[in-house]
Amino acid sequence: MFVIAKRMALAQCDRSFRPHTANTDMMSDLAEMRKVLVLYTGGTIGMQKNHNGVYAPVPEVFASKVKTCQELHDYELARIYSIRDHELITKALHCNKVITYQIQEYQPLLASSNMTAKEWITIAETIEKNYHDFDGFVILQGTDTMAYTSSVLSFMFKNLNKPIILTGSQIPIFETPSDAKNNFLYSLVFASCSDIPEVCVFFANRLLRGNRVKKVHNSQIIAFETPNYHILAETGLHVKMYRNFMLPKMERGMLSVFTNLCTRVGILHIFPTLSRTQLLSFLEPTLEGVVLITYGVGNIPSDRQDLIDVLRNAVGRGVTVVNVTQCLRGSVAVLYETGHRMEEIGIIPCYDITVEAAYTKLMVICGMEKKSEERAELMKQVMRGEMTIQPY
Template sequence: MVPFGGTLEKILIREMLKLKQHFNSQVEDEAFRIGVPEPGTVLAGCLTSSRILPAVNADSPSDTTHFVESRVLVLYTGGTIGMMKNDQGALAPVPYQLEHKLRSFPHLHDKECADRIYRNPFGNSPLILPATEERKRIVYCVYEYEPLLDSCNMTMEEYRQLALDLERCYQHFDGFVILHGTDTLAYTASALSFMLQDLGKPVVLTGSQIPIFETRSDGRDNFLGALIMAGNYVIPEVTIFFNNKLFRGNRTTKINPHDFEAFDSPNLPPLATVGITIKVESSLIFKPTSIRRFSVHSQLCQNLSVIRVFPSMALKAFQNSLAPPCEGVVLHTYGSGNMPNNRPDLLEALKDANDRGVIILNITQCHKGGTGAAAYATGQALLRNGVIPGSDMTPETAISKLSYVLSKSEWPMEMKKQKLMESLRGELTKYEVAGPSSNLVFITAIGKSLGLTTSQELEHLREAILPCILNSATQIAEVSHVQDIIDQGADPSTSDYDLRTPIHIAASEGNLRMVEMLLQKGARIHEKDRNGHTALQNAIDFGHLDVVKLLIQAGAHLPLTSNEIGLMLCTAALRDDIRQLQALELCGVDMTTPDITGRNALHVAVLAEHQTVIEFLKARNLHLDVPDKLGMKPSDLATMIEQRTFVMGGKRIN
């Protein structure tokens, strides 16, 4: 596949940002007309957010002018979903048709809204999903790889290209959808789940059994559902959306080539189910406990083999599968991980391979369940010969995980074997001794006092009051108390009415220990509140520098346009807020970024006569001779307001 990059990448990202840039341009002419009247008028009229950005009505998703957006990048690799019948009546990929066709589907593109916002005569602006019951409107664009591939032709090199392209665009989008053929879709999802390390945003793979262009097709619903899940729900995993269900990618396998219900997750329920409403099982979402930035591991080991045990299998064929250059083997055994213990020749071959450094991973041939502690002598024989139990991993995941682990050259052999038995991305079930009930005791007590008895009633009560309790505790309680609530089963990313999660509260309060604990419990850093703000933006607003550093370490970034960043800088300068400027600097913001009027923070600091901010900005290469869109320089403004005490280059302005 041709990599995503170069000029086309810049065009796509630029187009995705045009939505907010257009909103800003609606007031640009007014800003020009304002000129430079009295200083107070300039500060009140040009630099308040209400003038620069129009109000967003989050309660009216049907409003086609102002809405809270979510940006989604669609990577189209090929597959049935975009195929058309050729002259022989066979389905074949047709380049450069998918996006064109999507623009003609009214339930996948709101042309009226797009025309009003972009006014692009060339028709290549981003697509906008029509309003749904969700709070955010999906703005998306499609990148088509060349050539389009049947999924049978996907290789580890294509996995690598996809992973690197996701990394390249990670900070520019809120979520990602990958359109893919169904035959090897589960393999790609499994591989990406390991390659995308410390993932904080949703990556949703989907495809179809019937092309999206056909009158009767599952492709439209699958694509629509994938867009909604990627754009409206922060489920930071690689997932598969198919037939109204969202599955964890590395738990999924294809079960039927002729049915719309083509995929299943035999050992884990769906993460979300789409019906009249969308039901997300928050307790099932994988919660990483590391505090690291998103990164891509782009190498996979290809020296693998797969052995499926069957009665009376030949020794020579068995040995050939274990011979060099093989570095790892996925062994499919009977039942809970058993193979004949009356075949010492096969067991000896496994021992020899293990002694040579070949890692052998044992998974069951059964559709459900897995391998574990050997209850039978036939299973114990494998453990004695160095075979590693793979729990309930799917065949696709076992191959992907083994390939990933073997490619980690920094891990010694014993660590690699240990990692195969651990759940790295939620790919296997760890069977542990049952601890205390995850049902919060006080929820049960409240339910009892209200006369609620059924599990469904208690669950509704839990959903209603737990967000308020957890957020309140985050604000006023000790870290240990909040941790106890989470340990009893509370979701660390549960949100209240304003969509504020505990990490929003802790970041706003500057509670570093609380933020660290929440991150270690799997709190999602890219969740946005009702105003579209992340925890990082809250920490910046209040100047909590230690919290900003920690969130950046965990992978947080500012999902803002340059105009919005310029506005934040100017607002901080207006408020004489050095700490907010320092926080923005920690985020890697270019301190010279202007707002929509072309004014930077130094223009504002001069007008507001904030000497400390002026010196701070001058030390960061903001110059007094940079004009705004009216041609006014900070030095001109200083002269016009007769700021005689202002010092420029050691000389007073008279």
């Protein structure tokens, strides 16, 4: 557990958001200061090679490195604005603002493959504790489980009215070249100068909805996509904001954070030789929810009555089973007899949701509700823009 130590139809664009650097003497002393809290959990962005020649997290060096990057910390602005030693500052001339931020480094720093529900809860609680003191939040973590973190946080926060931006890098900030500085800088800009009321991932010049992302490459710079949803923004000479794809800002309601995550949830990939014994073993009595990853538009073998009976019995004893396609793009739909059999026995179609979003949504809902009927109804609803309900 962490301890805090220190492509759809073309959208209309808002092109007025234009971050770029400028000389300090061009900055007005009266420029508004925006505050961002950065939670550094680990990941490639701050790793260095160890004595074995492999990358590993190194504590208490990341913030010092960031201070040496002119794009990320401006010493002249630090003098003008009299910021404290533990703060950093950079410019956002496009909106005549400066960004001051603090980096809270977690202990231990983790490779993201070691992230669990405990770390997600710690992150959410840290943001809740500091919610009224900052304009936005940036979470630095490894890319392997970033889609899980961004998805679960989107469901844990209700009535969110400030940006929470997750980012990392494929190449550490200590190396040249690296994608780390660009990803970090623009994450700070979106967290401080935008009014996007949702959890997002910024990576490789694109802002993506957090519960729609998937990691699609393990080494290329463009590591994330939202296969079934439009991007929210993209950066370049100008920043284009696709506002009609963003969640509306909440006008009423105080922020609430749900941290009672149910870990008795699993993911099962359907495969041709799946046996009744294997399925029974997976659907053990303590399991409360299952993401079933099925063929095509949501199919399983219709002639395997043994598998259908096991699934029917699981639903009957209260296990919430949801149906998600194995395909990168497309939606679950009842177009074939095999899919119809699934819906008949009470398995819930989740349309174009990602596996990561379905799994984390199920964790939240199973922690929130005890009755299987109520869980099923909530899984059918769009909570944070995570899926598009499509008529069959």
